[in-house]
Structure formats: structure tokens, C-alpha cells
Amino acid sequence: MPDIVRKGTEEMKKRKNIVRRDRVLVHEALLEVQNLIEDLPLQRDMLIEYLHRIQDKHHQLSDQHLLALATIMKISQAEVYEVASFYHHFDIVKAGEDSPAELTVRVCDSVSCEMAGSVALISKLKDIVGDDVRIQPVPCVGRCESAPVVVVGKKPILQATAEDVMTDVNAKNTEDVAPADAIRYDAYVADGGYELYKQVMAGNKPHEELFTTLEDSNLRGLGGAGFPVGRKWRIVNGQAAPRMMAINIDEGEPGTFKDRVYLERDPHRFLEGMLIAAEVVGTAEIYIYLRDEYPGIQILLEEELVILREKFPEAPPMQLRRGAGAYICGEESAMVESIEGKRGMPRLRPPYLAEVGLFGRPTLEHNMESLYWVRDLVEKGADWFTSQGRNGRKGMRSFSVSGRVNKPGVHLAPAGITLRELVDEYCGGILDGKELYGYFPGGASGGILPASKADIPLDFDTLNEHGCFIGSAAVIVLSEVDSIRDVAINAMKFFEHESCGQCTPCRVGTSKAVKLMQQGEWDTDLMAELSTVMMDASICGLGQAAPNPMNSVITYFPNELKQSKSGGVSS
Ligand SMILES: Cc1cc2nc3c(=O)[nH]c(=O)nc-3n(C[C@H](O)[C@H](O)[C@H](O)COP(=O)(O)O)c2cc1C
Ligand code: SF4
Ligand code: FES
Secondary structure, eight states: OOHHHHHHHHHHHHHHHHHHHHHHHHHHHHHHHHHHHTTSOOOGGGHHHHHHHHHHHHSSEEHHHHHHHHHHHTSOHHHHHHHHTTSTTOOEEOTTSOOOOSEEEEEEOSHHHHHTTHHHHHHHHHHHSOTTEEEEEESOOSOGGGOSOEEETTEEETTOOHHHHHHHHHHTOOOOOOOTTOOOHHHHHHTTTTHHHHHHHHTSSOHHHHHHHHHHHTOBOTTTTOOBHHHHHHHHHTSOSSEEEEEEEOOOSTTOOHHHHHHHHOHHHHHHHHHHHHHHHTEEEEEEEEOTTOHHHHHHHHHHHHHHHHHOTTSOOEEEEEOOSOGGGGSHHHHHHHHTTSOOOOOOSSSOTTTSOGGGSOEEEEEHHHHHTHHHHHHHOHHHHHTOOSTTOOSEEEEEEEESBSSOEEEEEETTOOHHHIIIIISOSBGGGOOEEEEESSTTTSOOEEGGGTTSOOSTTTTGGGTOOOTTTEEEEEETTSOHHHHHHHHHHHHHHHOOSSSHHHHHHHHHHHHHHTSSSOOHHHHHHHHHHHHHHOSSHHHHHTTHHHHHHHHHOGGGSSSOOTTOOOO
């Protein structure tokens, strides 16, 4: 037998053995997985939901469970693996590897939490927890107004201390609960809720009137890109049926927490807006994509959706899908991929989602807050909205404010308000009587502005000439105690961690940028070249915006180019 054939035959025998051994083991795993997902429909797009069930139960995804899932779904093991390995909340454990600790304690180390001491907290916790607890630094968990934030299992701890964390760890308090103060269905209806939806359904509110109201209000999408809502409705409405709706509650931009706050207070205001949009635009199905970091809201929405399906049987089918810890899944096309049960990798456009979106159908994709305002806009009229605003701008914006202010939180303020006005009038001034040093106007990706630019109007389009953007209006305020260079490094590390890896300018660029930014003296010429490549050649907004914080340091904080300002947060 020729050597090459003999080697091949031996390899085949080895593989057969592997397969046979796996098959024996998988029988038990097969039953376990079958039991875990038996109440769910068997569909390819449900893959991530199945993975959640396994992860929740076993705190890990073993080879055998992945193989069992592939067998049940009749897809390749590679397909299951590539999806599972994409998402940070899944722990794949290969044969022979150690299992992760029974309990995971996630400590947010994004900008606002790092400014509030998360680095020291992480190291303290690592020293005091036992082997059965894993301390995991994680990006923003959407509660930046209460930094530093720790999540024990699924239970968030606000303004966390090591003592608070250990109390919950020791008591095994690991579950979140639905927000206690949320306005539930009955209370919402008692206050006139769903009257507008009923009128729309009964034909008493012509669709054209709603299109016009939204257009006249000039409400712009509140997920970051600011595309006019009314125009989007018309475009999708003009596409061939069946049309879909996908709602974005991924809220992963560090500094952003407005969607969570609105859902914790008044979930039906959003749900009514969603149903009205579905009726007016004529969508056949609705998918709500919720970040995995909001388990209490998941409970709330699941409970309220049961009621809605019963009260409004004529409404389109509504499905709630859980993300799995990947910031990029907030990018609309990545989110659609994730809802389809795939890796959350952004699509190349065109075609746009309005033409070819979820399951290949024209899709109305919206940030949750864009729909939250629909009822108020229609009931109070477009003028109510456009009559608000400052410094020549119109409308209102929900600012998620965190960092060095006395009253962090979501502040609904006139569009066009300046940072100085926002801090003084809504946030009780700068913390500890310190001076303003700079601010992120639009989360980690929107760049950083110096105190000298605290008097420019904050709105869509107004910050472009300053190399920044407002995005989802996540304002992080920095005072003289902070180092801009260090927070910029924090932001770049976040992008490096969250890059989906699909395109080289972003995958390699973010990693290279972190290394350059960590050098004593910054090589600004090289950084400028790198920044141009990333901005011009990245596929999606993550890679295109990632250089913003780095460029802001170079443009506005030349005093920090040689070394980190003393007293700043650590890098
Ligand atoms: C990297 C990246 C992350 C994003 N994350 C979110 C998000 O968490 N939530 C969101 O609504 N939009 C997010 N967006 C914007 C969406 O792609 C999209 O523009 C938005 O959901 C559209 O809805 P709207 O028109 O209602 O604003 C993100 C965009 C990028 C490039
Ligand atoms: S820019 Fe980054 S996140 Fe976007 S597709 Fe490319 S690698 Fe993925
Ligand atoms: S919760 Fe920590 S930065 Fe947002």
C-alpha cells in the first residue's frame, strides 16, 4: 500500500474512532439538550436561544452538547460552533478543558465604571472570592449612572463595593427581577393607553395622518444614526409584502442606558408605538432583540407580551430574542443576522434592510426609543415636539449622563442644549465642586470634546465639524481629576474587544491603535494614517468610528500626548 494511502487510511480510522466515541457520549447529551429545548419550535433561527438554554443550565457549552445540538438541528457541528464561539456570554469547554467556575461575577470596566474605581474593585474581588467564583471584567452593562456596576450571576449591583458583592455571592442571590415600578398593562390602559392603537386599528386614524405627523415632527431615529423615522416608515411601507419589523434594544454603546430606563418605567408606551408602527407600515411579524444584560426587563417584557397577545389577537406575532453579549449586534444588519441565529456580522450594503432585511424580507428596523415617542407625538401633535429645542435646534433628546456630575441619569432635555447647560440645569453641576475637563458627547464612539467646547449645541449634525457625533446621546462627563488619554485607551480597548473581525482595517486597526496609544509618546503621524484607513475602509460604523477618541486626544488634548495626566484613571 503506498505510504500516502496508508497514512490516509489510518487517519480515517482515527477519525471514525473519534466520531464513534463522541456518538456514544452524545447519547446522554442528546437527551439533555432535547429536554432543555423541547418547548421551543425546532427552527434554524432559534440556535442562539437553544445555546442560552444549555449555558443557563450547565454554565458552559461542552463539545458533546454542541454536537448534540447539531444532530438535533441537522446542521454541521462547525455551524453550531462558529455561532456559539462568536458571543461572549457562551463558555465553550472542549474535552479535557476545565469547566468555568459555577458562578460568574461580571465587573464592568468601561469608561464610567473605570472612572468610578472598577479596576481596584476587580483586583480586590479576585483576592477575596473562592475558586467557585469567576471574576470577569466586561464591557458596559448599561447602568453607567450607578457606576461601578457588578453583576452577580444575573443580579446587578449598583455602586458596588466588594462587601456588597460578597454578600450576594455568599447568599447565592444571583437572579434579577422585573423592575418593580414599571407601569403594567392595566395601569397603562387606565391612563388612556392603547386608545390610539385601537383607533388606528378601527380605521379612525388614517395611516396617512400618522405618516405626516411623524414627518412634520422630524423625529429622527434614536439608535444613533438619526435617520428620519417618518421617511423610514414610508420607504418600508412601499416595499413588497411580507414586511418584517426588528426592534433594537441591544444598547451596548458604553455610556448609554436610556432604553433600559424607559423600559423600567413605561414599557407599554414603547409596545403601543411598536404595534402602531406594525399596523401603519404593515409588518407581518415583529422581533424584539434585547441585550442579555437586561434579564429583569426580559422577564417584564415576556410577561407583558403574553397579555398583549391575548388582548390584541389581531396584532402580528411578536417574538422576544435575547442577545448574548456582543456589542456589534446593535448594528442593525448584525442584529438581523443574530435574530436569524447566526454570528452577528454586519452585512455589506446595499441592499439596505428596508429592502432586504430579516429573513430576506423588507424590514423596519428601529431603536426602541424611536417607537416610544410615537403615541405622544400623535396625541400631542408634531408642534408639541418641534416647539421644544434650544440654540436653533428642534425637538427633545434623552441624554444618558454619567461620570463626574452630581445627578447622573437619563435627562430628557431640549435638542441643541449645550453640555454646560445640561450639566448645570439637569445634572446638579460637576461632582465635588471640580472643574469640567472634557466630555464624550455620544458614548465611546462619538469622540471626546474639551471644556472649551462645552457651549456648542448637542444634536445630530452639530458636532461633525468638531470631529464628534451625538449618536445615542450618551454623555460621559470628565473633570480635572481624569486623564483623557486613559479614557480614550479604555474606549479603544473596548472596540478591539468588540470588533467582529470581519474586516482587516477594524480587526487589526483597533488592536494596533491600542498598542500605539499605550506607548509613552504618541506617534501622531502613524496614528493619523491608521485612522484614515480605519475610517475609509471599515465595513461598518464600529471600525469607522473607533479612531474618534484617539483623534480627539490628538486634536484637543495635546498636553496628554507625551504621558498620562497624573491623577487620571489607570490605563
Ligand atoms: C457598532 C454599532 C452599534 C450600534 N448599536 C446600537 C444599539 O445598541 N441600539 C440601537 O438602537 N442602534 C444601534 N446602532 C445603530 C443601528 O445600526 C441603527 O442605525 C438603529 O438601530 C436604527 O434605528 P433608529 O432609526 O430607530 O435609530 C449601532 C450602530 C453601530 C454601527
Ligand atoms: S468594521 Fe469591525 S465590527 Fe464592523 S464589520 Fe468590520 S470588523 Fe466587523
Ligand atoms: S455600566 Fe459601566 S460603563 Fe456603563
